[in-house]
Amino acid sequence: MNIHHWTGADRRFRVFASPASWIEGASVAQLRLLAGRRGFLSAAAMADLHPGHKGPVGCAIETEGVIHPDLVGTDIGCGMALFALDIEQRQLHIDKAFKALHGLHEAVDAGDRAHQAAIAPDYAPGMGTVGGGNHFVELQVLDDRADEAACDAHGLRRGALFLLVHTGSRSLGPEVLERHGVGERGLDLQSPEGIAYLADHDRAVAFAAANRKLLAETAASLVRGNARLITDQPHNFVEPRPGGRVLHRKGAAPADRGLSPLPGSRGAQSHLLLPEAGPGEALASLPHGAGRKRDRAGMSDRAKDGDRPPRANPLGNRIICADRRMAAEEAPDAYKNIARVLADVEEAGLARSIARFRPIVTFKTAEARGR
């Protein structure tokens, strides 16, 4: 194991990344600031670590009985869900699929939306919507099976189509954070305030998972197929742990709930991870993707020099993104190399890839907005 501890001798912090991985200094600085948080015990960062608005993204943070809602952030329950389609790549008419997927939001059934949003009816308009930022619905093909037996066990066939869905709880998450917002002091796990936050948090987590399911089912119907859930893993959430501890995950997927998607950028392959025992210092966590290499503002500025964001890319997938600013901010070169992130995961013994997926069509947004 050749894992670089960027945080030096302070054993409360671990960064599971090799020296070959680009880790921005600002994100490590944000990580170290967590030591001042009430109840702080330790933090585990992954190779996708990057700076966020209020704190580092790509890490797990454990406290002694204190919930810090601001560390989970606004998009409570945001995560990645992978669904298998009952369609082979060779059966797919790519042009038809590309055209049909433009209508993803319009195709969501009103009754299904209301049903899935029953847990938070006031937020029903957001149910079955992708949202902005790095969210997407992506049609993929399984193009390599590193572990054939594991793939067989889950019915993952080479050449079959899949849907990878990345979205969250839409406007519900921000509302929950604001309502329980407590600055940096946090909430005691056992207090009425802590219990109340957890209840609303859990609703947002469920809402987000329902959103991913509804989007996958709708996208599947647009390509004349049916979606079967392989795995759904949140990466922005908090959970009580044995011994009165609280584990926060901010851009980190759980390593103790089975298979976990590891998406690359929208111009790269994705993987499906099978978690391994791993060291306890990793706080039962995995990276949630490639992680940003360049911030959004920088990417947006670069695009103002007249370059149209590319609709295609080296892997040949087509991207539905009518919002040019979003396309610039989310361009593949804003992200780290997923192969490098995966190598660090495997080297650290956190997980291994059992399958690799190539993007075919990516849905971001069909509405033009930014310039």
Next chain:
DNA sequence: ATGTAC
């Protein structure tokens, strides 16, 4: 991240 802050 967010029916996009001032």
